[in-house]
Amino acid sequence: MKNVIILVLLSFICSPLSAAETVLPVKQHSLTLSGGYLRTMPPGQTVTAGFLIATNNSEVDCQIVSAQSPLTERIEFHTHLHADGMMQMRPTKKVMVAAGTTIRFEPGALHLMFFNVNKRLIDGQTEPLQLNTDNCGSHSLTLNIRSVLRPMMDHS
Numbered sequence: 001m002k003n004v005i006i007l008v009l010l011s012f013i014c015s016p017l018s019a020a021e022t023v024l025p026v027k028q029h030s031l032t033l034s035g036g037y038l039r040t041m042p043p044g045q046t047v048t049a050g051f052l053i054a055t056n057n058s059e060v061d062c063q064i065v066s067a068q069s070p071l072t073e074r075i076e077f078h079t080h081l082h083a084d085g086m087m088q089m090r091p092t093k094k095v096m097v098a099a100g101t102t103i104r105f106e107p108g109a110l111h112l113m114f115f116n117v118n119k120r121l122i123d124g125q126t127e128p129l130q131l132n133t134d135n136c137g138s139h140s141l142t143l144n145i146r147s148v149l150r151p152m153m154d155h156s
């Protein structure tokens with residue numbers, strides 16, 4: 001029920017509001033988010049990575065411009081680069097999800113980086129995440145917390 005209310009609110013936010021726009025065919029400006037998860041952190045660590053799939057079935061390009069979580073004030077979008085035989089992570093301000101495409105945040109590629117995480121993450125629990133876009137509204141999803149067997153990527 002709560003999800004239905006959120007969807008109604010989002011579709012309102014995404015609707016054309018001005019009289020000039022209402023004469024145009026109504027386009028859905030919307031992202032579908034799925035498969036979200038967050039990795040647990042080794043003891044003493046406060047940095048972790050999150051992953052999800054963002055699908056844009058609308059006719060409008062959507063750029064993800066920020067991410068919000070109760071866990072931290074600081075979430076960055078990172079991409080991986082291979083340079084001189086080294087794997088490097090680079091922050092990127094925005095993530096484009098072009099009309100009709102799917103973008104995957106996944107290990108070894110584009111990912112969400114959570115800094116200064118304010119509590120221990122426990123395998124099997126969940127955390128909410130909200131992604132904000134430029135012209136496709138804000139969208140929430142649930143991240144499942146998963147433990148990792150391999151070490152965290154180095155951010156030093």
Ligand SMILES: [Cu+2]
Pocket residue numbers: 049078089111112113153
């Ligand atoms: Cu990173």
